[in-house]
Amino acid sequence: MRSDPAEFQLVAPGTLQGVVSLLAAEPGAWLPIAGGTDVMVQYAAGKLPAHRLVSIWNLPELRRVEVLPGEIHIGAGCTYTDLRNHAIVANEFSLLARAASWTGGIANQNRGTIGGNIVNASPAADSLPALLVYDAELILVSVRGERRVPYRDFHTGYKQTRLAADELIQSICLSRQFAGYVSYTRKAGARNAQAISKVCVAALGTIRPADGVIENVRIAAGSVAPVPIRLVETERLVMGRMVEPSVLALAQKTAAAEIKPIDDIRSTARYRATVAGNLVEEFLLTLGSGKPAI
């Protein structure tokens, strides 16, 4: 049943300081809302447990990209459109820009934020496999100060995170060390636009020119486990090997075995395991071909 707006409170302090003060005053009482692309859907369906919300939409402190020599800090309030339009994100972190380009349609990209995608913690979130392969770190902020944590440890279970009740994600830090990598990402969904993924893979790698073996490899997948995951077994297996049929077959099998997909409304475990293996194979073929990216 639809929610009654009279039963909800929404405030907009207008500054980051104002928001974290509010969160600190009553930890857990206030739900932050940015562009509303997830929260408002739950609200419309009458399924939003929180009844007191604090707007973090368009807070200037959260909506900027800071470019440093060794890394970039993406404000958690940047929208997918912001990410697509940012030259350094598009050039150096193309997996993230591409994921942003297929997250919802244009209207949702204008409102949905990268921080919201992380905190919402859906296993099917499109941008999260990219953050895993880039070894992103998060800066979390509260009145107690800031702390920097690796993104790979942030999700603790289905829709669970390490964010404390008084904290917000302030920014996402990406190290600028992937210029020479081959990048690959592909999403399998029911249609190209506006579809939540059945399986999504993001991967990076390099081949050592001297002998043609894989010298760096990072593979992550979404919609295949309770949280987005790195395919560490598959990575370990292909490291130092040539891209050849036996390695491809083994990688495909290992990837399908190390994920933990389920049957749900969008797909089946069997389909997901098969497609995840196929996408890993396609990545390795791309890597082996020396062509820049798919």
Added chain:
Amino acid sequence: MTEPVANSDVRENGLSELSFTVNGERKTVLVFPMERLLDTLRQQLGLTGAKEGCGEGECGSCSILMDGALVNSCLVPVLQAKDANIVTIEGLAQGGKLNDLQEAFLQCGGAQCGICTPGMILATSHLLRKKPYPAMEEIREGLSGNLCRCTGYMQIFDAVAEAARRKGEITT
């Protein structure tokens, strides 16, 4: 305990007074801050051009422009529209005369039942402002969040191409 932060203009019964610009006119409304902008537009301001299709940001029939950005008004709590510049389908025609986008949709058969049309036209407006000469792939992407169950989309894509051509004729 005291309320740590509130909307400056919140009333005792939870209603807030806030203002924004709609189709060039300053409007002030008395609303619950979590009310959907779509409902404020339709029910308080009588602007029924934006439609409710899915109510969850999937269909685009409630699309409007907010500070120049295409958004689904069903997913915008009205408080977040405070001081914004909003354009709805009602804001496109000037002096009772359809604008080029609307004319192009009419000419190409881009509108049938009409539920998706306001959103399609605003998505087109948003697209052509960013890409005045869109390729077919860009047209498809620009309208990918707007669903139509009548036309099969081809007449709509033709209408967008025609609108771009008309705009090009004016500027060149």
